[in-house]
Amino acid sequence: MQTALRTSLPETELASRANFAPQARMLREERPLQTSGLPLSIRGLRKSFGDNEVLRGIDLYIPAGQFVAIVGKSGCGKSTLLRLIAGLEKIDAGSISFGDAVQPEDIRVMFQEPRLLPWARVLSNVEVGLGRDRASADAHARAEKALTEVGLTDKRDQWPSVLSGGQKQRVALARALVSRPRVLAFDEPLGALDALTRISMQRLLERVWRDQGFTAILVTHDVSEAVALADRVLVIDEGRIAHDVTVNAARPRQRGSAELASLEGSILSHLLSADDRT
Amino acid sequence: MSLIDTVSLPRSFRLPRVDGLIQWIVPLAIIAIWQVASVTGFVPTRVLPAPSDVVLAGWKLLLSGELVRNIWVSFWRASIGFLIGGSIGFAFGLANGLSQLSAKLTDTTLQMVRNVPHLALIPLVILWFGIDESAKLFLVALGVFFPIYLNTLHGIRTVDPQLIEMGRIYGMTDSELFRRVIFPGALPSIFVGIRFALGIMWLTLIVAETIAASSGLGYMAMQAREFMLIDVVVLSILIYALLGKLADSASRVLERLTLSWHPAFQKR
Ligand SMILES: Nc1ncnc2c1ncn2[C@@H]1O[C@H](COP(=O)(O)OP(=O)(O)O)[C@@H](O)[C@H]1O
Ligand SMILES: [Mg+2]
Numbered sequence: 001m002q003t004a005l006r007t008s009l010p011e012t013e014l015a016s017r018a019n020f021a022p023q024a025r026m027l028r029e030e031r032p033l034q035t036s037g038l039p040l041s042i043r044g045l046r047k048s049f050g051d052n053e054v055l056r057g058i059d060l061y062i063p064a065g066q067f068v069a070i071v072g073k074s075g076c077g078k079s080t081l082l083r084l085i086a087g088l089e090k091i092d093a094g095s096i097s098f099g100d101a102v103q104p105e106d107i108r109v110m111f112q113e114p115r116l117l118p119w120a121r122v123l124s125n126v127e128v129g130l131g132r133d134r135a136s137a138d139a140h141a142r143a144e145k146a147l148t149e150v151g152l153t154d155k156r157d158q159w160p161s162v163l164s165g166g167q168k169q170r171v172a173l174a175r176a177l178v179s180r181p182r183v184l185a186f187d188e189p190l191g192a193l194d195a196l197t198r199i200s201m202q203r204l205l206e207r208v209w210r211d212q213g214f215t216a217i218l219v220t221h222d223v224s225e226a227v228a229l230a231d232r233v234l235v236i237d238e239g240r241i242a243h244d245v246t247v248n249a250a251r252p253r254q255r256g257s258a259e260l261a262s263l264e265g266s267i268l269s270h271l272l273s274a275d276d277r278t
Numbered sequence: 279m280s281l282i283d284t285v286s287l288p289r290s291f292r293l294p295r296v297d298g299l300i301q302w303i304v305p306l307a308i309i310a311i312w313q314v315a316s317v318t319g320f321v322p323t324r325v326l327p328a329p330s331d332v333v334l335a336g337w338k339l340l341l342s343g344e345l346v347r348n349i350w351v352s353f354w355r356a357s358i359g360f361l362i363g364g365s366i367g368f369a370f371g372l373a374n375g376l377s378q379l380s381a382k383l384t385d386t387t388l389q390m391v392r393n394v395p396h397l398a399l400i401p402l403v404i405l406w407f408g409i410d411e412s413a414k415l416f417l418v419a420l421g422v423f424f425p426i427y428l429n430t431l432h433g434i435r436t437v438d439p440q441l442i443e444m445g446r447i448y449g450m451t452d453s454e455l456f457r458r459v460i461f462p463g464a465l466p467s468i469f470v471g472i473r474f475a476l477g478i479m480w481l482t483l484i485v486a487e488t489i490a491a492s493s494g495l496g497y498m499a500m501q502a503r504e505f506m507l508i509d510v511v512v513l514s515i516l517i518y519a520l521l522g523k524l525a526d527s528a529s530r531v532l533e534r535l536t537l538s539w540h541p542a543f544q545k546r
């Protein structure tokens with residue numbers, strides 16, 4: 001099994017891919033067209049809550065514009081890793097660096113709950129995402145554009161309470177996208193949605209990622225979602241990255257294809273063997 | 279509270295046209311029965327004057343200007359007392375909801391004072407202020423303070439922490455966070471406090487004016503009692519009820535305007 005999965009990408013290959021984006025595009029059509037994304041490099045990252053050592057040394061390099069999925073059993077520290085990347089928790093030891101000087105607007109997070117302001121109309125919820133540019137003259141126009149991207153232009157003047165779960169999550173996505181982030185972190189964003197809505201949201205995520213070329217980090221408990229969307233799936237176990245699986249399937253991907261199914265099976269077996277040990 | 283009774287009305291019972299009229303059927307029927315009972319002598323007028331007599335008494339007082347003057351005095355006391363007590367309660371609620379230090383410093387003390395029924399202070403208040411205006415204002419303000427304080431505090435403390443985190447992630451400054459997240463989130467609870475406070479405001483004022491005043495509706499009722507003018511006594515009681523209802527309706531309208539985002543206030 002392990003032979004089919006590359007454990008880590010050599011740094012030189014990553015560097016060349018980032019520097020010669022046009023060539024990379026010719027070689028692999030599925031790469032986002034222009035990479036506005038930031039590379040992410042994590043070294044020896046540790047995090048504990050009291051006596052609970054959640055992350056015990058994470059080393060990880062994510063090239064610009066890559067779509068990475070993170071899976072692992074519940075409580076293994078996926079959300080904690082994401083929150084550290086987004087700067088929502090303090091790092092105990094180690095480092096996280098982005099290839100560039102980052103602005104707060106460059107990194108956005110989307111959670112399982114849409115976290116919309118119930119007392120603000122859809123459009124002004126999206127404007128919240130502009131951060132410090134909220135007051136700028138083109139705020140409205142930018143928010144409308146982001147709403148168009150998620151296909152909710154006609155809901156701009158609604159209260160969030162009248163939207164369905166999937167629509168709320170699309171507004172949250174528009175809010176995350178409106179500042180043109182270079183890293184977008186998702187913490188089980190589709191976890192609360194029904195199967196059909198999930199699939200259409202997965203397509204939407206893939207589309208905006210390809211259009212905008214941000215670096216995407218998706219935490220999910222759904223392995224089939226991970227292999228359907230990601231370039232690379234990381235399995236976290238006992239506070240470390242236990243497996244690093246590259247998904248080479250061409251995009252657009254055929255859901256339920258034999259290739260994806262076998263990858264999914266192997267990742268699931270990693271997860272289950274981790275579960276057996278406890 | 280109001281949120282609940284608005285929601286729980288099943289849709290099938292909502293007949294939009296008749297809705298406005300239906301609620302008046304019972305009060306009107308009561309007045310009609312009361313009038314008949316008085317006219318036929320079933321209820322002696324010494325016990326309860328006929329509604330027509332009450333209206334007549336009201337008309338006379340209106341012409342003499344006494345009614346308007348007394349209502350105005352009571353209304354003024356209620357509003358000023360409410361504003362003073364409400365603002366102080368709101369300020370303490372904000373401070374203690376937003377700052378741990380402030381809460382540690384004052385909350386326990388305020389909770390202790392809350393257990394003293396404010397009307398029990400009347401003898402003390404008369405000793406302090408006499409039957410001066412300040413005595414009534416003090417009592418009303420004190421009565422109004424606690425519901426506003428407690429509900430503002432509760433509202434702020436129960437604002438969804440995930441929304442606050444969201445605001446921070448998206449770079450809101452403290453004042454933006456307050457304006458856009460914390461205050462709107464606390465508003466439904468603040469309104470519950472306001473409506474409680476309005477009830478307490480009238481209750482306090484009635485008691486205070488009945489015991490220690492030389493003007494106002496409560497005083498008018500007490501005067502009328504001395505001269506056995508039972509129709510004026512009943513009139514005063516009815517006016518109190520009306521003013522209470524008016525204040526409540528005003529706060530409902532305000533609530534509807536400011537909480538239009540709330541699912542409970544949305545037109546289907
Ligand atoms: N703020 C916190 N305080 C204390 N413990 C926490 C906190 N956040 C997470 N944890 C603990 O860290 C562990 C990992 O949590 P989390 O990252 O949320 O896991 P998951 O992989 O399910 O997202 C859990 O045991 C959780 O209880
Ligand atoms: Mg989690």
